Amino acid sequence: MTDPASDDDAVAPRRGGYRKGAERRAQILDEMIRMVAEQGVDASSLRSVADALGITHAALRHYFPSRDDLLLAVYREHEVREQGAPERMKSAIGDMRESAARNRAVPGLVQLYTTLSADAVQEGHPTTRDFMRERFTRLRADLAGLIRADQAAGRIRDDLDAEDLASLSIAASDGLQVQWLLDPEAVDGERVLRLLERIVPAGDADRTDGASA
Amino acid sequence: MTDPASDDDAVAPRRGGYRKGAERRAQILDEMIRMVAEQGVDASSLRSVADALGITHAALRHYFPSRDDLLLAVYREHEVREQGAPERMKSAIGDMRESAARNRAVPGLVQLYTTLSADAVQEGHPTTRDFMRERFTRLRADLAGLIRADQAAGRIRDDLDAEDLASLSIAASDGLQVQWLLDPEAVDGERVLRLLERIVPAGDADRTDGASA
Incomplete structure (x- = not known):
């Protein structure tokens, strides 16, 4: 139902960086789905996710400006996989x-x-x-x-x-x-x-x- | 189902202060039910409740040590009234x-x-x-x-x-x-x-x- 590519557009850093940005975003979501499945939502503050991923808080916010954005993206990604x-x-x-x-x-x-x-x-x-x-x-x-x-x-x-x-x-x-x-x-x-x-x-x-x- | 008096015992400040403590606690819950009904749960951080009631944060924490305690007390009070x-x-x-x-x-x-x-x-x-x-x-x-x-x-x-x-x-x-x-x-x-x-x-x-x- 949701086209993941259109989301990536919205957060892609700049022309040319698109592909790398999309990959990075997908990596973050993979890791998040694993973290949420294992540890629940409470482990998903932006700061603890950034720490777990070994990236800066600012880098994470680049892809997911707020905790709401991150949680929604995780859920949508789960839905897309579920629909398979x-x-x-x-x-x-x-x-x-x-x-x-x-x-x-x-x-x-x-x-x-x-x-x-x-x-x-x-x-x-x-x-x-x-x-x-x-x-x-x-x-x-x-x-x-x-x-x-x-x-x-x-x-x-x-x-x-x-x-x-x-x-x-x-x-x-x-x-x-x-x-x-x-x-x-x-x-x-x-x-x-x-x-x-x-x-x-x-x-x-x-x-x-x-x-x- | 819940006897409000037994709750009051648990938070009553000291012997002799019981009655005043119970009244104060009831006042806080009255105000909270009104606030939650009108403004939703987001208005119910301990600090904003204390401000709205014109009491100190410490005084409020005396009755409700955490936000969870306060929210539960509001819900239980609502249930008690509902059962009427x-x-x-x-x-x-x-x-x-x-x-x-x-x-x-x-x-x-x-x-x-x-x-x-x-x-x-x-x-x-x-x-x-x-x-x-x-x-x-x-x-x-x-x-x-x-x-x-x-x-x-x-x-x-x-x-x-x-x-x-x-x-x-x-x-x-x-x-x-x-x-x-x-x-x-x-x-x-x-x-x-x-x-x-x-x-x-x-x-x-x-x-x-x-x-x-």
Whole structure:
């Protein structure tokens, strides 16, 4: 969805330095994704990242003027890589469930997402707010499209508003990540999302097999 | 659930000063709830709160040693007041929906909740993490109890795991608050939670009236 090249343009130092700048930026993001995955978001102050990378604070700020810019770039890079995952957006709620399963492997990225959500709803983080609002808009539209296709094919009951069911699925997935991260023994996000999948189908076909699941 | 008096004990300056200390603490929380409701969480650094209250930073720290302590106290006070609301915990998902409707009136408190969630899943906020984990545990148990009662009465289909449905409802409610706060025109949290209520009942009684709802 996002073209990484256009971002690089915005931060490229000058004509001619473009390629080197883009490589450097990619290096920083690689390192950041590793750091966030291993140590969580708190390790990602601009200063500690610069230290870890062995570059100056000023050099880092050249590519990422603020901590918000850096966190967003890390998340976007993660999203771009995630979209390479083979099952991306083939079924409506199943997709959310698979995405939750993958995120489970990298709690640091769930922390990053939660931080971006919290920042987005506060004052003082306009870039994060715009990014998250656009992300939700796009995700709701994509998911609603899949839901409508499932409704047309008789796989999801057609008296449910597709946009509302999309909002519900995204919200459930987001909220479950927090509950799971705080209490992995008590909350199994995938199983709970499977419950949501089980209650939306048209007809009663799967209604009786619940006990055997 | 929380007895405010026991908290006051912990921060009361000394024997004899207890009553005055408790009053002072209550005054600070009153003011904070007002500030958070009006201006959001970002206005709640210890220093700006002390300035707004016309007390010294040291005096404020006497009652609330850290920003985490202050934010948690504000949220708990809000919860205590909220529990006075007449409809509290009478029906399973309906309750979440009514709570969402009330929160809608005070975006600052939704911001506060989102901040606590984000802090809780990061390193470095052990008190917030413990509070939020316990809150989810308690809320899941309360809601699962209501769901089991609804299942016994034939109001919710009985092939759904009550704990999982409780997790799902809480997660949906939490996630919807963020989507709604970012895009109130696009997302109506109450309507979406009503969709969840509509798909869990036993039998098909309400399945045909969807269009007229």
